Amino acid sequence: MRPYEHGGNVYDYEGELIDFSSNINPLGMPKCVFDIVKKADLTRYPDIKYRNLKESIAQYTGISRESIIVGNGASELIHLFVRTFKVKRPIIPSPSFLEYERATCVNGGEPICFRLEEEEGFKLNLGDLISRLQYGDSLIVGNPNNPTGQVISADEATDLLKAADALNMPVMIDEAFIEFVKECKNYESLSLVEKYDNLFVVRATTKFFGMPGLRLGYGIGNPNLIERLDSNKEPWTVNAFADLVGREIFKDSSYIEESRMYINNEIDYMLSALNKIDNLVAFDTKVNFLLLKSKYAKASLIKERLVERGILIRDASNFKYLDDRFFRVAVKRREENERLIEALKGIMP
Amino acid sequence: MRPYEHGGNVYDYEGELIDFSSNINPLGMPKCVFDIVKKADLTRYPDIKYRNLKESIAQYTGISRESIIVGNGASELIHLFVRTFKVKRPIIPSPSFLEYERATCVNGGEPICFRLEEEEGFKLNLGDLISRLQYGDSLIVGNPNNPTGQVISADEATDLLKAADALNMPVMIDEAFIEFVKECKNYESLSLVEKYDNLFVVRATTKFFGMPGLRLGYGIGNPNLIERLDSNKEPWTVNAFADLVGREIFKDSSYIEESRMYINNEIDYMLSALNKIDNLVAFDTKVNFLLLKSKYAKASLIKERLVERGILIRDASNFKYLDDRFFRVAVKRREENERLIEALKGIMP
The missing domain is CATH 3.90.1150.10 (Aspartate Aminotransferase, domain 1)
Incomplete structure (x- = not known):
């Protein structure tokens, strides 16, 4: 691949x-970043548990620390999800971010692409998607979706999660762009992880915080799901700079x-x-x-x-x-x- | 795991x-690091091909750019090797760095530990190891080995590689500590990648360059082997700081x-x-x-x-x-x- x-x-x-x-x-970037960067201590390993970083994300998202995993951008977490849940036949509303497909193929699988129709402005047809879920082993949704710029609401996500839950199917929602959306609270799925333990929400500082060079992403899920991902994760993938920056920017x-x-x-x-x-x-x-x-x-x-x-x-x-x-x-x-x-x-x- | x-x-x-x-x-750390760090541009993705970084490693090691892969510390490359070559039963002279075993287990395998004897000062018994290679699907050697501090010479590595090659077995030699060794040129395996296309040598800036917080590792292998690893690799795992630092420190x-x-x-x-x-x-x-x-x-x-x-x-x-x-x-x-x-x-x- x-x-x-x-x-x-x-x-x-x-x-x-x-x-x-x-x-x-x-x-x-937020202006605080350059000052923070100077304080990074490269001569120590980052905290392998990233306690302070997770605490900062917990404050920002309102989700508890045990429900958080951090990674080297969203991309590490996307690959980690695919590997951990042995994703082979994910349903992916497409066109979408290419790394979902690549992660699946690297893992020896092949995605089932669900076509987003140009005539419908690439909006997701929810009923149609739900009726097709049974043909896959998992679901990966970009929300907002790249490159279409379309979103689903938290209510629509709930319907999707219910259907996927009934099929015992893990779901990844990639919210890498969510903070750009007007009234984004109506679209984000974070709080659904309490009710749906099959849900993994991925986010990053790459896009909204303007720092693709930093490589800092995070994921939110039920503590059991996070523990499972953690047990497959490579250690220390967030470096000292990203760790430190991530402790501050969410406050801005x-x-x-x-x-x-x-x-x-x-x-x-x-x-x-x-x-x-x-x-x-x-x-x-x-x-x-x-x-x-x-x-x-x-x-x-x-x-x-x-x-x-x-x-x-x-x-x-x-x-x-x-x-x-x-x-x-x-x-x-x-x-x-x-x-x-x-x-x-x-x-x- | x-x-x-x-x-x-x-x-x-x-x-x-x-x-x-x-x-x-x-x-x-080398003194140049703090100046370099200030120049990192976080608002851009790192070069996904890390051309300048690899050129700098090429100069340092004398190995061509096509034979180099970079990663988030040695640990990303260890996990990547295990996944790419579907390592399930690696022979690991032990005690050794725990992440070899963990990577294997995460990948659904179980290592075959080859016991280093306390009475022999934990020195590797080469003949003994070679006679047991047939029981594994791969070989992972720390050189120098952690936590024993013991080394094998380039000649001994050659004997190992010959034997592994005959069994069509991939070999990873972890040289994360090699630069600390007196007359380290006699112990490093880098130049063997030209002759042995089953060899992957892993290195890092973590230990010798004193920067575990930076997360910069690299691997050396035959261009075919590197291409295979690259095709399984997650993108951008070396962030802008590590990229920039890595272009300078090897010159010092x-x-x-x-x-x-x-x-x-x-x-x-x-x-x-x-x-x-x-x-x-x-x-x-x-x-x-x-x-x-x-x-x-x-x-x-x-x-x-x-x-x-x-x-x-x-x-x-x-x-x-x-x-x-x-x-x-x-x-x-x-x-x-x-x-x-x-x-x-x-x-x-």
Whole structure:
């Protein structure tokens, strides 16, 4: 299983590019980070139990420490879930984050992709999905889903969990982007872990806290589920920097609020501006990225033209069920978003 | 499989302790590290291919970039090797680092431990080991071996590899401590990967470069073997700090030389002083830790008494084939080593 082509791969290009290919908070990291980083003690192992870090996540999420596991970004936890529950035939509403499929294949399985329909704006058809659950051994849902930007509500998640529970099926909900969503409390599944011991919720500081270089993720589940994951986990995968940073950033509620507001403002602006461009469709989104479809030109060509203009986008044609005219762009700062919009106007045939 | 009790767990204790339980370079990190750390860009993903980092390791080891994989400390690479080669019945000369056994068990296997004999000072009996290889599906050797401090030469490794190759058996040699060894070039197996495509050599910056908090390891193997490991690997497990630090520290040859000299001086001093203490045996070692055996008192009791004196040691009784009178201490700075020796003199019955 080759590593997939992900977004954020600016290293393949020479010169400076505005990176619309990776979906990172454009406001940058919380300001406290650089001070914290200086205090990291590299000459000691991190606490193998990450007690202080988990306490900080417990405060932030309102979930008890025994229900928390930490990892090297969301990706470690995704692979860990797949391995621990011997996931071989997960149902994955798709298109979706490629690492779900890759983790399954690395584990010797093959996903059952549940098609999200373009005509329905890639919204999840809940009844349909529930009726198909029986064909899989597990369920993996991105919420919000990447690259479609669509969400399910906590009520919808509850219906899914009930159905999966009846089939004795583990469920992973990936909430890596959830904090970007307006009124995200209505969409998050964290509190459901108390009632549903088949649920594992994955989160990260990568996207919302703007630190893909830090590698800090966490997962929430029933204490029994967390213990099972812990017993399969590699030790010390969160390094001293990530440990320390994670103890502080979740307290920064003004950064959190400001980021969410900024993004939602920009989403409205970009949706409206992009949909005015000829031969281009921008799909509705709840988060800091937009899925776009060109009516005629290939995404690879659009990408090439934009690179010439100093802009890197994510060709989305390697996502399941998307053809070669789909691409994805991040929501960035206003002046950058304007540059993207102008550039697209200039090149769209 | 519960996480094992490792050394370095100072977090279980209150107050300041001199940590002899984890085997870290007492000279601290190379001085360049703090400057480098400030330059880390957390707002970008690390290069998923870690091109610059691998180039730096290539320069240091003299091995080409295609033969290198990087990971979150040695431990990620140990688990990755076990998973990728579906290791179920590895032969492990023991006592040895517990994570080899744990990785095997997490993977649904069970190791075949090859007993290192106390009467032989825990030296590996090569002929004996080779005659038993046929009973396993793979071979995992710590070189230097933890907690015994013993080594095998590159010639001995060659004999092992020949025998394993004939059985079509993958071999992992863990060289996490190799740089501490006097004339370490005679003991390292790196150059053997060209001839033996069943060999994977694991290394880390954790021990010798004094940075267990950084989480940076690397592995060396034939390009085909590395490609196979890469295809099973989780992405971005080395964070931006570790990536950047790893590009610089290997160039610091005076730190490397000085550290090796300091340690070997202290080994001689400690061996001689510890063996003069009544009812205590210090086993010969080539590296920055010593295995000790108390004639009468339990290691747990010695540990307790030393904690009262501000010193933390590693109770070694959970290592295979070691009874409850074994413990391990790191080689630290002279004044700390003196404190340990004085404290042991005071409490040994």
